[in-house]
Amino acid sequence: APVCRIPKLRNTMKMKTLTKLIMPLALSLLTTADLGAQELIANVYGRETQSLNGKWDAIVDLYDQGRKNKIYLNRKPEGKTDFYEYSFENGLRLDVPSDWNSQTPELKYYEGTVWYARRFDAPKQEGQRQFLHFGAVSYRCRVYLNGEEIGSHEGGFTPFQIEVTGKVKPSGNFLAVEVNNTRTPDAIPAMAFDWWNYGGITRDVSLVSVPDAFIEDYFIRLGKDSADRIDADIRLSGATPGTAVEIEIPELKVRKTAVTDERGTATMSFNVKKLDRWSPAAPKLYRVIVSTGRDRVEESIGFRNIRVEGEEIVLNGAPLFLKSISFHEEIPQRMGRAHSEADAVMLLSEAKALGCNMIRLAHYPQNEYIVRLAEKMGFLLWEEIPIWQGIDFGNDRTREKAGRMIKEMVIRDKNRCALAFWGVANETQPSEARNAFLRYLISCCRSIDDTRLIVAAFDLVRFDRERQLFVMNDPFIEELDVVAINKYMGWYHPWPLTPDKAVWDVARGKPLIISEFGGEALYGQHGPADVASSWSEEYQAALYADNLRMFENIPNLRGVSPWILFDFRSPFRFHPTNQDGWNRKGLVSDQGYRKKAWYLMKEYYDKH
Ligand code: GCB
Numbered sequence: 001a002p003v004c005r006i007p008k009l010r011n012t013m014k015m016k017t018l019t020k021l022i023m024p025l026a027l028s029l030l031t032t033a034d035l036g037a038q039e040l041i042a043n044v045y046g047r048e049t050q051s052l053n054g055k056w057d058a059i060v061d062l063y064d065q066g067r068k069n070k071i072y073l074n075r076k077p078e079g080k081t082d083f084y085e086y087s088f089e090n091g092l093r094l095d096v097p098s099d100w101n102s103q104t105p106e107l108k109y110y111e112g113t114v115w116y117a118r119r120f121d122a123p124k125q126e127g128q129r130q131f132l133h134f135g136a137v138s139y140r141c142r143v144y145l146n147g148e149e150i151g152s153h154e155g156g157f158t159p160f161q162i163e164v165t166g167k168v169k170p171s172g173n174f175l176a177v178e179v180n181n182t183r184t185p186d187a188i189p190a191m192a193f194d195w196w197n198y199g200g201i202t203r204d205v206s207l208v209s210v211p212d213a214f215i216e217d218y219f220i221r222l223g224k225d226s227a228d229r230i231d232a233d234i235r236l237s238g239a240t241p242g243t244a245v246e247i248e249i250p251e252l253k254v255r256k257t258a259v260t261d262e263r264g265t266a267t268m269s270f271n272v273k274k275l276d277r278w279s280p281a282a283p284k285l286y287r288v289i290v291s292t293g294r295d296r297v298e299e300s301i302g303f304r305n306i307r308v309e310g311e312e313i314v315l316n317g318a319p320l321f322l323k324s325i326s327f328h329e330e331i332p333q334r335m336g337r338a339h340s341e342a343d344a345v346m347l348l349s350e351a352k353a354l355g356c357n358m359i360r361l362a363h364y365p366q367n368e369y370i371v372r373l374a375e376k377m378g379f380l381l382w383e384e385i386p387i388w389q390g391i392d393f394g395n396d397r398t399r400e401k402a403g404r405m406i407k408e409m410v411i412r413d414k415n416r417c418a419l420a421f422w423g424v425a426n427e428t429q430p431s432e433a434r435n436a437f438l439r440y441l442i443s444c445c446r447s448i449d450d451t452r453l454i455v456a457a458f459d460l461v462r463f464d465r466e467r468q469l470f471v472m473n474d475p476f477i478e479e480l481d482v483v484a485i486n487k488y489m490g491w492y493h494p495w496p497l498t499p500d501k502a503v504w505d506v507a508r509g510k511p512l513i514i515s516e517f518g519g520e521a522l523y524g525q526h527g528p529a530d531v532a533s534s535w536s537e538e539y540q541a542a543l544y545a546d547n548l549r550m551f552e553n554i555p556n557l558r559g560v561s562p563w564i565l566f567d568f569r570s571p572f573r574f575h576p577t578n579q580d581g582w583n584r585k586g587l588v589s590d591q592g593y594r595k596k597a598w599y600l601m602k603e604y605y606d607k608h
Contacts, residue, residue: 039237040159040411041208042217044133045368046299049206052120052132052175056096056201057088060106061113061178071115072144072176088117088176096205097135099198102336113180116201121171128209129238130168133161135203135367137179138337139187144176154401155188156181157329157364157386158408161208168207177201186398188405189386194583195328195363196569198337203367211294213239216264218290219414220247222303224451227317228275230303232268234290236260248289277316278302278417280357283378302375302417308453308481311556313511315380315420322380322513322559323605324358325351325587328568329366332590335569344369348377350565350588354598355605360515360561363388363426365409375418382455382561383409384423387441393433402437403444410448422449425456427486430474442479453481457515461485461506463496470504483507486516486563489550490543491532499549504557512556516563519543521597522578523567523589535578541596548604562587562601 041047059066066072071086094100100107100114107114122130132143138156142149146169151162181199183191216237223229234245245266246257252275258266276284285300305316312319327347329338338347347370351359358380361370365383374381385405392398406424413419424441428434442454461472470487477483485506489495495502506512519532519540527534529542544562551557567586573579582590587598 039216040161040408041131041133041210042215042411042415043297043299044159044161044206044208045372046297048209049133050120050122050209052118052205052207053096054118055093056116056118058092058094058100058117059086059088059115060092060110061115064113066113066115067142067178072117072149072178073147074117074174074176088115094200096201097203097339098200099138099202099337100200101196101198102334110199111182111197112199113178113182114199115176115178117174117176120173120175120207122168122173122207124170125209127212129163129165129212129214131161131163131165131208131210132175133159133204133206133208134201135159135205137177138199138202139181139197141180141201142178144178146174155405155408156202157366158405159203159412160408164207186392186395186401188391188398188402189363189388190390190392192390192572193363193386193388194570194572196330196571198330200337202337203339213237213243213292214295215245215290215292215297217411219449220288220290220301221415221417221451222275222277222305223269225305225307227277227305228271228273230254230268230270230272232256233265234258234260234268235263235265236292236295237264239264239292239294243292246289246291248291249286250289251286275303278304278375279316280378280380283376283418285376299415300376301415304417306380306420306451306453308511311509311511311558313453313482313558320357320558321608322358322561323356323608324360324380324382324513324515324559324561325354325356325565326360326362326516326561326563327351327565328362329364329370330566330568332566332568332586333592338370339367341369341373344373347565348373348379350592351379352377354565354587354602358382358420358559358561360384360423362564365412368412371413371416371418375416379418380420381413381416381418382421382423383413383419384426385409385441387425387428387438389427391428391437393428393431393437399437399440402441406441406444407448410445414449420453421455421482422452423455423457423484427457427459429460430476435476438476439479454479455482455484455513456480457484457486459486461487461504463502465496467505468497468501468503470502470506472506477507477510480510482511482513482558484513484515487514488517488519488563490546491519495546499546500553502550502553504550504554506554506556508556510556511558512554513559513561514547514551514554514557515561517547517560518563518585518597520578520584521595522584523591523593523595525578535575535584537596541600544597544600548600562597566590566592 527536
């Protein structure tokens with residue numbers, strides 16, 4: 001199981017709550033086993049890996065004939081009468097990692113199946129276990145090694161791995177991956193969403209080697225309400241109970257040991273002296289080394305406290321205002337998915353220039369380069385899974401998938417102190433089915449990590465004419481630590497009164513974040529500041545000025561996150577000259593030029 005603290009919960013939670021947590025958890029673990037994907041190894045980038053990135057052979061399988069014809073066997077004619085109507089040689093070649101849409105014009109709009117294949121050698125290492133690790137494949141895939149199906153995965157933005165110990169040969173392995181990005185009503189996201197549905201092996205692929213008894217997972221963090229106590233849970237795989245595990249933090253002069261219990265987990269809690277806590281202003285990280293007699297892994301970890309007190313979000317004991325921005329995992333200039341460290345530098349530098357202290361990673365877990373660099377650069381993070389309108393909340397299979405997805409996200413990033421918020425949904429409508437679904441997602445997060453704040457974004461705020469106030473009625477906000485609102489005043493909603501009179505009475509008693517606001521403008525287009533259809537920089541800037549004025553009338557406002565940093569590609573956007581397949585709400589154009597509204601936002605952030 002994932003580092004899963006269910007027994008610990010017994011002390012703090014009622015049995016009824018516990019059963020509610022365990023039942024769905026047990027269910028979803030079963031499904032994971034079905035799929036052949038296994039528990040994730042923490043910190044793959046800190047491991048001994050062989051990269052399988054590069055050029056892969058590819059076959060576009062529009063009518064899904066490949067599996068039926070077992071093309072993953074990669075057979076070659078031997079006898080005189082043999083022939084096979086496929087070959088992975090001398091055909092299309094695609095980059096991994098990358099989306100397929102941006103690699104050849106024929107695949108720009110493609111939604112369907114593409115087969116990827118490559119050969120690799122894996123020199124034998126005695127006493128080692130090996131795992132194939134995929135950072136992400138969009139959206140679903142089946143993996144075949146040397147002619148055998150070894151696993152599958154669904155969900156385009158989270159990692160998975162498959163153990164291949166004893167299955168990889170020292171040389172001449174043939175790895176095929178059947179990737180499909182067809183939209184379906186039971187998928188997450190489902191049939192329509194406001195971003196580009198890139199397909200492909202979009203993140204790094206590696207062969208990870210670990211000792212046969214190895215450090216599988218760990219969760220090392222500052223105690224929830226303590227400025228100097230570090231809590232750690234470390235889980236070993238393949239080790240006998242009673243194995244000693246050590247944590248070393250040289251800069252803090254820490255060297256602590258504990259032994260594993262019968263589940264393979266070692267638990268430690270210890271106080272440290274002179275800890276510099278991580279914050280956006282001082283993003284201090286410490287070198288942490290976890291080791292056993294057989295295995296050793298190290299990485300940089302930061303320590304901080306985050307909690308809610310009444311209407312405040314409190315970081316390291318002090319109230320904080322979140323100066324956030326969103327971006328998609330996309331490089332607009334390249335019209336493709338972001339997948340490298342250089343891409344992360346581009347996206348995050350522009351957020352830094354705006355003066356942000358937080359990123360809302362829209363609308364799905366983004367790659368680890370972005371998450372890790374954001375932490376180093378001093379951004380808090382909000383990470384969510386693509387529960388984005390139109391989700392089939394009544395479908396149990398969809399719920400299981402979402403649960404697995406959110407767990408993969410939490411497992412991957414739980415050691416990143418920058419991560420402050422787990423987002424469970426964006427723009428959902430109240431219903432019993434939705435409530436049960438989201439409650440389940442919250443229980444999935446909390447079963448692994450109960451230290452982050454749980455948030456969801458709603459678009460239900462409306463103007464109450466009688467009370468002359470902006471209000472919202474969704475009882476689900478009671479289940480959240482922080483309430484987030486997407487509200488497009490001046491774009492989707494005309495102003496019912498002037499911005500200085502637009503007062504909010506929403507989610508009082510809790511911190512509120514404006515998680516989206518904005519409007520579209522085409523960079524370099526000038527026009528009247530009061531005509532939306534001018535798509536002008538002037539209109540967008542005036543809209544920003546109005547919204548920033550309204551924010552003064554939201555008493556529990558503790559952060560804002562404009563939509564969005566860059567123009568992004570979206571099949572929702574049909575206007576031939578102003579949009580041409582792009583959502584133009586960016587503060588920065590698709591070519592990287594700052595629009596007028598950028599400067600207003602920058603000034604606002606500099607003042608806060
Ligand atoms: C929203 C969605 C976001 C869209 C945005 C828009 O409310 O959360 O994904 O892109 O509005 O531009 O309409």
